[in-house]
Amino acid sequence: MSIIRAEHVTYIYPDGTDALQDISLEIYAGDTLGIIGCSGSGKSTLLRALAGLIIPAGKIQILGRQLDHSSRKSLFRESAVVMQNPEDQLLGYDIARESTFGLNYYAPQKNKRLQLIEKYLKIFSLDDIKEKKSSELSFGEQKKLCLTIALSQERKLLFLDEPTMGLAAGERRSLIQLIKDMTNTRIIASNDLNFVLDLCKNIFLLHEGKLITAGRAHEILADKELMEKYGLEVPLNLLLYQSIYV
Numbered sequence: 001m002s003i004i005r006a007e008h009v010t011y012i013y014p015d016g017t018d019a020l021q022d023i024s025l026e027i028y029a030g031d032t033l034g035i036i037g038c039s040g041s042g043k044s045t046l047l048r049a050l051a052g053l054i055i056p057a058g059k060i061q062i063l064g065r066q067l068d069h070s071s072r073k074s075l076f077r078e079s080a081v082v083m084q085n086p087e088d089q090l091l092g093y094d095i096a097r098e099s100t101f102g103l104n105y106y107a108p109q110k111n112k113r114l115q116l117i118e119k120y121l122k123i124f125s126l127d128d129i130k131e132k133k134s135s136e137l138s139f140g141e142q143k144k145l146c147l148t149i150a151l152s153q154e155r156k157l158l159f160l161d162e163p164t165m166g167l168a169a170g171e172r173r174s175l176i177q178l179i180k181d182m183t184n185t186r187i188i189a190s191n192d193l194n195f196v197l198d199l200c201k202n203i204f205l206l207h208e209g210k211l212i213t214a215g216r217a218h219e220i221l222a223d224k225e226l227m228e229k230y231g232l233e234v235p236l237n238l239l240l241y242q243s244i245y246v
């Protein structure tokens with residue numbers, strides 16, 4: 001079942017940058033979908049558009065509703081987002097307050113949520129520095145705090161922009177496992193192609209704001225000519241797998 005359907009989505013920034021050009025796509029419920037492409041190709045802009053953070057031209061139908069300025073409020077209650085730059089979403093409070101912010105206003109299953117927050121803070125080694133302000137954390141710590149907040153919300157849709165940026169190898173591995181254990185629909189924009197390979201069944205390849213191709217992650221990521229044409233490389237893990245098994 002399709003959970004997101006975009007038709008002719010186009011977005012031009014106020015300075016005239018054509019960031020998304022006539023993009024049509026479909027995302028299915030329960031999928032882990034990767035958005036790849038070289039830097040500046042439009043990954044973050046597409047993710048923000050699908051999450052309702054910006055409203056592009058064209059049509060986006062999401063969770064059965066047409067996305068616009070008024071309907072996006074209900075989308076915000078059914079989705080969680082990790083933005084590429086944590087400072088764009090953190091409020092500057094200490095970790096304890098930041099991670100539980102809003103729980104008194106809108107928090108179905110508040111106790112479960114609190115347990116999950118504790119669990120993720122521990123996994124990401126933030127539990128011992130809970131009194132520290134988010135504005136004083138390192139980039140990687142800020143990213144882990146954003147991941148804690150988003151993952152603990154257990155929403156139908158999870159949008160992750162460069163989720164592994166700033167994470168150490170062990171933390172990255174923990175994140176892969178956490179995402180693998182989820183059953184919601186996950187949309188991941190990432191330059192970490194090994195991460196995308198590990199998690200995503202399907203991917204969209206963007207270039208200069210255009211959707212170049214969509215399909216199976218293993219097929220697109222293994223296509224050396226295609227990857228190099230668009231400034232990417234076949235991920236190392238796939239090359240290793242091919243050298244052993246193919």
Ligand SMILES: Nc1ncnc2c1ncn2[C@@H]1O[C@H](COP(=O)(O)OP(=O)(O)OP(=O)(O)O)[C@@H](O)[C@H]1O
Pocket residue numbers: 013014015017018019037038039040041042043044045046084191
């Ligand atoms: N606020 C903005 N104002 C003007 N142009 C922008 C703005 N944000 C992004 N752009 C431009 O839009 C295009 C797409 O940017 P976007 O951030 O979506 O790319 P990306 O694929 O996520 O890149 P990266 O891999 O570096 O994160 C780029 O040309 C970028 O310069």
Ligand SMILES: [Mg+2]
Pocket residue numbers: 043044045084161162189
């Ligand atoms: Mg980006």
